[in-house]
Amino acid sequence: MDFNAEILHKLPTVLTADELLDKAFRRASKVSGRGKEKAINKIATVGNVISAHLNSVVKAHPSYTSMPEFYRELIDLTVGIGRIRKSLAALKWADSMVQRVVTKGIKQVKGGKNPERVIKETYGRVASIVKQIDDELRTLNEAKVSLRRIPVFLNVPTVVVAGYPNVGKSSLVSKISSVKPKIASYPFTTKEIYVGIIDCIDCGEKIQIVDTPGMLDRPIHKRNEIEKRAILCIRHLADCILFVLDPTESCGYSMEKQLSLLEEVKELGKPIIEVYSKADLHDKRDRIAFSTVSGEGIEDVKKEILKVIRKKYLLP
Ligand SMILES: Nc1nc2c(ncn2[C@@H]2O[C@H](COP(=O)(O)OP(=O)(O)OP(=O)(O)O)[C@@H](O)[C@H]2O)c(=O)[nH]1
Ligand SMILES: [Mg+2]
Known part of the structure; x- marks a missing residue:
């Protein structure tokens, strides 16, 4: 087997929706600048923090299609590959939706709309998207814990x-x-x-x-x-x-x-x-x-x- 099962032990901890939003909004509250520029930075920061986290989770997972049958079946029994795949797809969806909302918000600020109002609306939309994937985030965190218990088998007799x-x-x-x-x-x-x-x-x-x-x-x-x-x-x-x-x-x-x-x-x-x-x-x-x-x-x-x-x- 040339698949290295250690990848299953290195999956990152997955934040819940509330934890991820907290992190993003807290980071955004620390950006500097004034007026329009500050508003744009804030919105962009929220987008970046969320995107970085969701992407790091998605990228850390191995390809479940190309791994050896034994590991595939074992993971399927332990967590369910369908559940993992569906959850990862939901994270990708949320990432692209958040990026869309963020881009729109930045455009609105640039276009002269009241920055405070845009921030409020954008934050609200982002929060609603991220909350929609709370179950999937929790599933992936549970998967991380279970997958860590799968041993690394050696290619020896x-x-x-x-x-x-x-x-x-x-x-x-x-x-x-x-x-x-x-x-x-x-x-x-x-x-x-x-x-x-x-x-x-x-x-x-x-x-x-x-x-x-x-x-x-x-x-x-x-x-x-x-x-x-x-x-x-x-x-x-x-x-x-x-x-x-x-x-x-x-x-x-x-x-x-x-x-x-x-x-x-x-x-x-x-x-x-x-x-x-x-x-x-x-x-x-x-x-x-x-x-x-x-x-x-x-x-x-x-x-x-x-x-x-x-x-x-x-x-x-
Ligand atoms: N007298 C005696 N008891 C033993 C011996 N080997 C195991 N036992 C006892 O048998 C019981 C079961 O031992 P385990 O090694 O946990 O059995 P297992 O087959 O791994 O059990 P599962 O994991 O439940 O399938 C324990 O109470 C052990 O102490 C032995 O050689 N002699
Ligand atoms: Mg035993």
């Missing part, structure tokens, strides 16, 4: 950890990689996607590990947006899937359901490593079993990841 909620995915990721996602004893603790790096000391390879939200075994159209994020990661990022099963069922879900989800994930046709979590609580060993409590099997999991990745990338 990637293992995606998947499974039912509460089975111990994040506990494992936190043990074997650089990222420390939240761990808790309730399902759907992980709502977003976490990316860590497993430094493989003996081979010098960097392997990316992606912690995903838990998924339930149910048809795609019934899945919530949190589960859909996990599917997206598996589909687009995974060179290999680490599927975590909790045979103690202390996660709150039966093995039958967990295995049924495993079957579904297998259909994606990617290499899968099947592992048991919570090995300190059971003695099933027909799959690699690990415990983040006793430490048992953690190295085996790492070794298996490495083996699969090496095979896929034909590494020595």
Whole structure:
């Protein structure tokens, strides 16, 4: 992927309509000059401040059409690309309307109309335009906050950890990689996607590990947006899937359901490593079993990841 997701972390804070108008009018109140000239400066300043802000927001957004499908779908799930596009279009509209009102105001002052009256009328029109896009400004500020949470994925071999909620995915990721996602004893603790790096000391390879939200075994159209994020990661990022099963069922879900989800994930046709979590609580060993409590099997999991990745990338 040559798209740099850091652009999503650099979006500017978007002012509300009132904040933007305040800023513009305050700046205009400080302009110097006399009579006509001062009035023209004031009106032009209002136009410039508003235009600069709206343009900086519009320009900071990436092209949602040309970015990789994975990011596009993830952003669509997180914020909605349609909403972002509509809001950006509203900002462009407001910018051109404000500029039109400002140009007209300046012309009127130059033409001899009472400057004070023109200022009052122009300010009123500008305020009414900017207030019309208040919802869109707020949407774009919310988008900025959400987009900042989308991780930057590296273009390196990637293992995606998947499974039912509460089975111990994040506990494992936190043990074997650089990222420390939240761990808790309730399902759907992980709502977003976490990316860590497993430094493989003996081979010098960097392997990316992606912690995903838990998924339930149910048809795609019934899945919530949190589960859909996990599917997206598996589909687009995974060179290999680490599927975590909790045979103690202390996660709150039966093995039958967990295995049924495993079957579904297998259909994606990617290499899968099947592992048991919570090995300190059971003695099933027909799959690699690990415990983040006793430490048992953690190295085996790492070794298996490495083996699969090496095979896929034909590494020595
Ligand atoms: N006994 C025992 N408990 C564990 C182990 N690993 C995780 N747990 C517990 O299992 C619960 C769920 O752990 P998480 O790592 O948050 O599980 P998750 O699969 O990431 O959960 P979601 O993010 O909700 O999908 C927590 O209460 C952990 O303390 C383990 O090896 N042994
Ligand atoms: Mg988790």
